[in-house]
Amino acid sequence: MPQTVGFQYYTQRGLWKLQLDICPCDGELVEYLQKKQIYSQSVFHFGTGYHHLLGIENQKFDKPNEIFAITACVKEHDAYIKLCKHDRNLAKYYKVFYGNIYTLTEKSLPKFDLISLFHVGEFYLPEEANFIHQNDRSLVNLFLNRLNDDGKILFYTKSLGWEQTKLIIEDLESQKKIHLFEQYKTLLIYGK
Numbered sequence: 312m313p314q315t316v317g318f319q320y321y322t323q324r325g326l327w328k329l330q331l332d333i334c335p336c337d338g339e340l341v342e343y344l345q346k347k348q349i350y351s352q353s354v355f356h357f358g359t360g361y362h363h364l365l366g367i368e369n370q371k372f373d374k375p376n377e378i379f380a381i382t383a384c385v386k387e388h389d390a391y392i393k394l395c396k397h398d399r400n401l402a403k404y405y406k407v408f409y410g411n412i413y414t415l416t417e418k419s420l421p422k423f424d425l426i427s428l429f430h431v432g433e434f435y436l437p438e439e440a441n442f443i444h445q446n447d448r449s450l451v452n453l454f455l456n457r458l459n460d461d462g463k464i465l466f467y468t469k470s471l472g473w474e475q476t477k478l479i480i481e482d483l484e485s486q487k488k489i490h491l492f493e494q495y496k497t498l499l500i501y502g503k
Contacts, residue, residue: 357429423457
């Protein structure tokens with residue numbers, strides 16, 4: 312993770328291969344979308360993984376979701392480009408942006424029906440503050456502001472940054488800005 316190796320090293324050399332036994336969040340998100348029949352929605356996804364499981368499985372739905380995802384890993388973005396060259400339909404509903412999520416602002420984001428912030432607390436580095444707009448707390452608030460009124464925001468309880476994320480969630484709950492809608496396996500689903 313960037314806290315261990317530094318942001319520049321991580322962006323150039325990092326990648327996450329599919330390891331559902333270690334990190335099941337993307338697999339559980341796909342299951343959740345299917346179980347709840349969440350289709351034809353606008354989705355933001357933080358952390359694509361080298362596997363791009365969400366995008367690949369989404370295109371199998373009868374009514375795919377429109378997914379906008381972000382990765383800070385060059386190799387993960389390169390994998391997306393290769394997948395799109397092999398299957399041009401993938402990019403129709405799954406767009407992957409290479410960049411640092413902490414540089415995003417309200418002006419750069421549309422509204423979403425579902426937002427997965429599985430990796431909050433894992434990537435923020437204070438030494439990057441001069442190059443970004445957000446920290447973990449303001450990032451969650453940013454996405455709450457970009458969430459449609461009946462939308463859902465999802466968190467992953469086994470994230471390496473969960474302890475930090477949990478504090479942010481508890482604070483937002485105490486302010487009545489979010490409420491727990493349901494839990495699905497290791498995912499917590501919140502509404503406004």
